Every structure is written in structure tokens, then in C-alpha cells.
Amino acid sequence: MTSKIRLEPEPYQSILESGGELSQQQAMELYLHPDLHGVGALADWFNRLKNKDLVFFNINRHINHTNICINKCSFCSFFRESGHPDAYELSLDQILQKAKDMPDDCTEVHIVGGLSSSLTLTYFEEMFRALRSNHPDIHIQALTVVEIEHLSSISGFPVQEVLARLKAAGLGSLPGGGAEIFDPEIRAQICPAKISGDRWLDIARLAHQVGLRTNATMLFGHIEKIEHRVDHLLKLRSLQNETGGFQSFIPLPYLSENNRLASTIDPTGQDRSITPPRQDRAILPPRQDRAILPPRQDRAIPPPRQDRAIPPPRQDRAIPPPRQDKAIGPSGSDILRTYAVSRLVLSNFQHIKAFWIMIGKKLAQTSLLYGVNDLDGTVREENIAHSAGASAGSELCADELLELVRGVNKTPAQRDTLYNILKLYEGKQCEGKLNGGKNKTNDIDEVSEIMGGDP
Numbered sequence: 001m002t003s004k005i006r007l008e009p010e011p012y013q014s015i016l017e018s019g020g021e022l023s024q025q026q027a028m029e030l031y032l033h034p035d036l037h038g039v040g041a042l043a044d045w046f047n048r049l050k051n052k053d054l055v056f057f058n059i060n061r062h063i064n065h066t067n068i069c070i071n072k073c074s075f076c077s078f079f080r081e082s083g084h085p086d087a088y089e090l091s092l093d094q095i096l097q098k099a100k101d102m103p104d105d106c107t108e109v110h111i112v113g114g115l116s117s118s119l120t121l122t123y124f125e126e127m128f129r130a131l132r133s134n135h136p137d138i139h140i141q142a143l144t145v146v147e148i149e150h151l152s153s154i155s156g157f158p159v160q161e162v163l164a165r166l167k168a169a170g171l172g173s174l175p176g177g178g179a180e181i182f183d184p185e186i187r188a189q190i191c192p193a194k195i196s197g198d199r200w201l202d203i204a205r206l207a208h209q210v211g212l213r214t215n216a217t218m219l220f221g222h223i224e225k226i227e228h229r230v231d232h233l234l235k236l237r238s239l240q241n242e243t244g245g246f247q248s249f250i251p252l253p254y255l256s257e258n259n260r261l262a263s264t265i266d267p268t269g270q271d272r273s274i275t276p277p278r279q280d281r282a283i284l285p286p287r288q289d290r291a292i293l294p295p296r297q298d299r300a301i302p303p304p305r306q307d308r309a310i311p312p313p314r315q316d317r318a319i320p321p322p323r324q325d326k327a328i329g330p331s332g333s334d335i336l337r338t339y340a341v342s343r344l345v346l347s348n349f350q351h352i353k354a355f356w357i358m359i360g361k362k363l364a365q366t367s368l369l370y371g372v373n374d375l376d377g378t379v380r381e382e383n384i385a386h387s388a389g390a391s392a393g394s395e396l397c398a399d400e401l402l403e404l405v406r407g408v409n410k411t412p413a414q415r416d417t418l419y420n421i422l423k424l425y426e427g428k429q430c431e432g433k434l435n436g437g438k439n440k441t442n443d444i445d446e447v448s449e450i451m452g453g454d455p
């Protein structure tokens, strides 16, 4: 690899090491730099600076209370209109029944759904009270900022009051969905009925002000451009500087199955229908009718490799445009790069999370070398990503998670929703080091001391 295409990490490292922030231009450079592994290594270096070699996961149970939604976002495969045969709303009894089915050691119930006009603020207050009454130690992470705005609109209460009432009923934190891409023009195309990006940020700010921590997300790899992603990251970083209320950032790759966005925008710019059906193509003769190749030793010997035309050095070749222009979802390299750039630009976020359900276990494991330090949870029953084509299964046992993390020589740390460490797994001899949560801590340096060194 020549120096022209190798990323020189020092300028970025010196800014981040001194507590500075990367500029918009530097973020763009990292997004467009041909040395993907160099960008990943830089993100891994910065992640280790912030989180040592710890990789967090939690044990949680997802519940999607309804798929009825009035917003009808074009990228969404989950929603159904009211009256559709597949539309559903769970009763409180059904929610409690699902909550009973929590895995051992489950510390979180994660509840999100569509915007249904018949599910009122009272429904959620009763749901949270009942969950807390049946499971006093469980943390309820529920309702996107978009759902909070919807509850405010149908109840007539201001957002601050909705947040305060839900918190009083047992809501512990917000999961961070609905951010999509903040740019108004892209938003107008993919989710015109959804609240604006600015409103999303306003409500996240209000949640932080009433003491509710939130996550933040970004839906990428559809019709947005790199500059829209960078703009999104910079807006989140700015709000985090103001409130400090974000816990983790979760980049969400667009999944293209069963939604309108994929069918209205052609990934190649050509008419898909011109591809001839397979049966119209020239039919190959059956294998036994083809000329029989001479035995290997009779074939002409190819010229030695050095006689062949030498391809131009990589740095002279045109860099193909990133796949984000296509409406078929981001490539694996685009996903890894987005994790890495997010890690480096969001220097004031402690955690970058890969939602393994959307990207699969293998890419999730690789992401741990590109700045990701959280693999979400064991997640029982997930509907939203699966309706858009996620194929990674909807449950991962804790042992599988441990294996993924150990496979990249990092240390699994079971956490609760607020990133208190419940259990460290540094090889078999260290299992249960934090005594099943009795000595829980979210101080990374304290964890180093407990583990007797730099984990």
C-alpha cells in the first residue's frame, strides 16, 4: 500500500487526544478516504482510549405494542394502516404476558411501536405502572421522541408534561429512534409526515432536561448523501455538548425489503424490467455435450505473471462512489465506515452501538474493530427490522455474544440500560468479577482497577 492511500492518523489523533473535535471537513475526508482499514484502525484506537477493550451488551426483551401508524414512512416495512388484516394493538394483558417471558438476568424491557390514535397517554402510564409493579427491578426503555410528540398531540399536554408523567409512571429512558436523517429535503422524501429533525432535537433536549437519558440514531444508506450524514452527526454532537444526555449512538443501515422506498428508487437508474427472464436467455448445452478439456498437463502454460500488463497503482484509479446513492441499502464497507466515522466525530458520546439484528452477527463482530463498543442485547422477539428483511434471527444467547466479543480479543461486559457494568467476562477465571451487579459501576477506569490493570 502506498503512502498516498494510507490514512495518516496523526493529525486526527492529536485533535482527539487533546479533547478537540473533528471539523466537518475532516469528517468528510474520513468518509471519502480510500483507506477503509486505516479509518477503522483510527476509530478502534479512539474507542480504546474511551472504553478500554470493553464491549458492552445487555439482556433485554423487546415488545412492539402496535404496528398501526399514521406516519407511513416510505422506508418502513413494519407499519400497517388501521383495519389492515395484519394490523395489531396489544392489550395491557398481552404486554404483561410478553414481559413474563423475559430471559433470565433480563434487566430491560424495550418498547417501541407505531403511532396509533387509539393508544393514549393513559394506556402507556398504566402499562409502565403495571410492568414496574410486576417486575420492580426492570428498566423500561420505551417510546421514541416521535412517539412522545404524538402522545403530546393526541393528549393535548405539552411534551414536558408527557415526559414527566411517563417518568413518574416508570419510564426509565428513551431508545433514540425516529431521528432518521435530519436534513429537511431528505426527510421530506422518506418520512414527510414525521416531525422535523429540529423538533426531534428539541424533544431530545426536553427529555434530557427532565432527567431521562436517551440514545440517538441515524438511518443511512438510502437516498441521503455523505454530507447529510455528517450534518446529522454534527447536530447530535452539538446537542450532546449542551445536555450530555445521550448515552449511545446507533447507526441504523437502511433495509430495503417490503417498503416503498426501495421500489420507487431504482438502484442503477435503469428500468429493472428490461432484465430478461432467466428462461429467455441462451440455454447452455448440457455439460456432457461441451468440448472436453484436455488434461491439465496438455494446456498452454500461461505466461509468468510479470509478463502481464501491470494494473495502475490503486491511488490512480477512480474511487467508486459510495453505495449510499442506491436505494438498496448500504454495503458492508459503508456500514463499517459509518461506525468508524461516527466514533471519531461523536467524540463526546461514550458509546457507539451496532444493532446486530440489522447487520448480522459476523458484521457486528467485525464492527468491534471499527469503533463499536456495544452490541445491544440478547433481544427476544424483534419485529421492526425483521419486517424489512433483517435475517439475523431475533434472539442471541449470552454465550454467543461472549463468543463474538472474545473472537476479536476484547472483554465482554454485561451492562444494565444505564451502562452500569453487572458482570465482566475476562476469560473463565474472571467471570462474575463485579458480583452480578452488586458492585456495579459505569466508571471505565474503576473497572480497570477491579480487573487489576488495563482491561
Ligand code: SF4
Pocket: 069, 070, 071, 072, 073, 076, 077, 078, 079, 113, 114, 115, 146, 191, 194
Ligand atoms: S418508521 Fe415509525 S413513524 Fe414511520 S411509519 Fe414506521 S412505525 Fe410509523
